[in-house]
Amino acid sequence: MSEIHVFGIRHHGPGSARSVRRALEELAPDIVLVEGPPDAQSQLPMITHAAMKPPVALLVYASDSPSQAVFYPFATFSPEWQALSFALERGIPARFMDLPLSHQLKTEEKEEAEGEKELHDDPLGTLARAAGYTDRELWWEHQIEQRSDARGMFEAILEAMTELRAHALFPPAHTREAQREAYMRKTLRAATKEGFQRIAVVCGAWHGPALVAPSSAKTDDAILKGLPKTKTEATWIPWTYSRLSYRSGYGAGIASPGWYGHLWQSGGHPGQASFTWVSQIARLLRDAGIDAPSASVIETVRLADALASLRALSMPGLAELTDATLSVLCHGDASPMNLIRTKLEIGESMGEVPEESAAVPLQRDLAAAQKRLRMKPIADPKPLELDLRNEHDRGKSRLLHRLNLLGIPWGRLQEIGAGKTGTFHEHWTLAWDPELTLALIEANIHGNTIESAATSKSSEDARNANLAGLTALLDATILSELPEATDSVLERLQERAALSADVFALMDAFPPLARAIRYGNVRQTRTEHLASIANGLFERIVVGLLPGCASLDDDAATRAREAIGRVHESVALLDRADLASEWTAVLQALLGRGEIHGLVRGSACRLLLEQRIIETVELERLARLALSPAAPPAAAASWVEGLLRGSALLLLSHDGLWDALDAWIASLSDEAFVEMLPLVRRGFSNFGAAERRRIGERVKNVGRGPQARAPSAGPVLDAQRAAQVYPVLSQILGVEIP
Structure with missing residues (x-):
């Protein structure tokens, strides 16, 4: 007659793990059955491999749809890990006994489509409240994890769960919980038929009573009848302590895995x-x-x-x-x-798995690249600085950019500098998240190597991307050094640009081309075929910018200003006199068009002023026009905001500008001043503290002092009345005016 010994546990805890280990040593079972996915049965021998270092997780996923997946995490202090290790170290058969994921994944898909939900009780919370605890974690630690004598503990847990289940609202027989327990009982019957005498069962405490209660094979078969099935794959992946709170499979979350790891290492x-x-x-x-x-x-x-x-x-x-x-x-x-x-x-301890662990080709290619480039994946964020003049560093950059194209953000680019494609330096932050392994498995559909998969996915993405998406994709393929993908994106970009009537989308597409043409040699990118596309884009931008900037609202004007700024930088980057001449003419044309939003006109004026194309007299004339009483206050404030964007030093010496600003503010009614104040302050908000102090000093001397122009006519400035204005100006500028 077979003896079934049920050890009900919580899924992570050093006290539980230690108690299970002792109980198994005393029992000396013939077989150990553990709540877990039978789909991963072939992976169990890896547990005793010398290179296996928890925390790790079993990843089980649908072969035809890797996004359907479940993680089963284990730490050294997980009772299941200790039970399986105990059995494998002694040559005792060990098996997973839960409902296979080949059934559960398809059932999950159906339940989600039908909107069904499980009913779940909180047995530990119920027991904790009965004992006067408000914190279930604290109750479990006091009663189980700190228990020095575990004799009778598992019998008491089984008795408590039996009582709880007798009064709980339990799901009907067709739901997941009942199906799982029916399959566990089926596994127990199979072990009994095979002749095992002492059967040890390690499972979640809630399931214990269902495994010892009488039940017929016929009833369980009826519960399991008609379950859908799909093919699954399984592999071990590294896990982290912080991810042990991830609820998936039987991996219940714990609040302090680092503390539990410490308790296990201290030996109790x-x-x-x-x-x-x-x-x-x-x-x-x-x-x-x-x-x-x-x-x-x-x-x-x-x-x-x-x-x-x-x-x-x-x-x-x-x-x-x-x-x-x-x-x-x-x-x-x-x-x-x-x-x-x-x-x-x-804690952020990250485990390791043997190289022999099952892996898709893309995983193996990444592992080989990591080994070749000496880039060991770790969970803690780690800075990485690369010099692209160094071939070894360029290899690291290529790998990280290609992984990002595949949706595997192992590295996040923090800063590149002024010329994104042209700088010799890149600053990354690396942090490996275990879920990236799942993304890697999903990406294998695109190719068996990182290079081929990134090329294939980029080409596919280009077919469905809009102009903005193609622009970002072009940047990414150039940074990834994927010439075939770059050609594919460029071809699609040229087609989209020819059909696009959105001048700002064209302007967004121009800077990546300009950077690639100017700095192609840094990444050895072929640039000869980029120039003709860039020329065509630029001509369409020049023709379409003026009508495109007419009658813009505030949000559209902000987008226009940013796009103009990027194209302006790109023209300067290319350093071509013909392009610079055409662009200057367009900016000058924007200045005198009344239908153009004030923010755009002010920004154009600023760009021309920085290039010394506008002289002081012309600036003063434009300021008087933009800030005249005839101009709506909101339009005038927008012009000021556009003009002030950038360094304040360039504007400090222009007396006429400050006189015009002074006259405009003085002309505003009380209501208009209150309405315009936030807009004006926004114009000064980008200046540093030192710049604002100098502006404050400059404002004090408007119309007087050595910096003032000799007054030819008009009233003399009344210092007493002017002093009354200083608090208001201080509020506008955000600095104290003494």
Whole structure:
């Protein structure tokens, strides 16, 4: 007669894992059945591989649709991991017994389409509330994780769950929970028929009663009848402590995986766990420049022990150590606790899996590239600076840009500098998220190598992209050094540009071409075929800009100003006299067109002023026109905002401009002034503090002092009356005028 021993656990916890290990050693089972996906049965031998270092996760996904996937995470302190390790180390058969994902993935798809939802109870929360706890995590830690004697614990858990299930609202037989438990019972019957005498079952505590309760094979077969099925694949992937809170498969979230990892490593010795934990906190604080003497470490441990005694606990837990740390090491300041929480309580330890683990070709190609370029994936964000004149660094840049094209953002580009394609330096931040492995598997449909997959996906994306999307894609393919993809994008870009009537979309497409032409040699990009496309775009921009800027609202004017600025930079970058002459003529034409939005006219005036194409007399004339009483106040304020965008130093010496601004503000009615004040302040908001101070000094001298022009006529400035205006001007400029 077979004996079935059910060990109901919570899915992550050092106390549970230690108790399961001891119980299995005492039982010496013939087979160990663990709640988990039978689809991954072939991956179990990898657990004892020397290169396997938790935290890791089993990834099970649909072969024809990798986006349908489930992660099953394991840490060293996971009871399932210890149970499987126990069995495999001793040559005892070990099997997963949950409902296969080949059924669950298709069922999930159907349930989502039909809008069905599971009913889930919170058994731990119910028990915690019955015991007077408001925190289920704290209750579990006190009752299970800190338990020094585990005898009778699993029997008590089974009894408690049986009582809870008897009074709980349980899902009907056709739902997922019932199907899972029916399959578990089916697996138990199969093990019994095979002749195993002592069968150990490690599963979530809630399922325990369903596995020992009488049930017929006929009933379970009826529950499982007609389940859809799909082909699945499984592999091991590295995981992180921070991702152990990810709820997928049976991976229930835990609040403090770093703390649990520390408890496991300490071997369950209370005194050692407390002292080494506080020592790590002190080291972390010292690294952050916070004083943490050894005497304070000892005092913190003593206070934690005292708190545990007051709370009738056998040993200090995380709550006691946290309270003691806050009081002693942090002197009541909660700010350092955020650092402790992130770096220690949660942690960012990342596991490793053997190279022999099942992988799609794209994974293997990435692993080979990472090894060749010495780019080990880690979870903690890490800065990476590259010099593109160095071939090794260029290889890293190519890889990161190509992965981004594939939707695998291992690296995020932080800063490139002025000429995006032309600079020799790139600044990245690298951080490997385990979910990127799933994205990598999905991307394998595009090709078996990073280069071929990125080329294929870029060409496909180009077929459906609009002009703005093609512009971004062109930039990405050039940075990725994918000549075939670049040619494909350029061809599509040329077609789209020929049909586009949106001049601003054309202007957005011009800068990447200009950068590629100017700096193509940095990435060895062929540029001879880019010039003709760029010339065609530029001519259409020149022709369409004036009518395109007519009758714009505020949002459209902002877009126009930004597009004009980018094209202006691109023309300067190309350094061609013919293009510069045409562009200058267009900007000058914008200045005198009344139907053009004030923001655009002011920006054009600013660009021409910076190139010294507009002289002081002309600037003053334009200012008087734009700020005349006949001009609507909102249009005048927009012109000021456009003109002031940039360095203030260029404008400080233009007396006529300040006189015009002064006269305009003085001419506003009280209502108009209140309405225009935010717009005017916005115009000055981009200046630095030093620039605003100089502007304040300049405003004080409008119409007087050595910088003022000799007054030929008009009233003498009344200093007393002028002083009354200073508070208002201070508010406009955002600086104090003495």
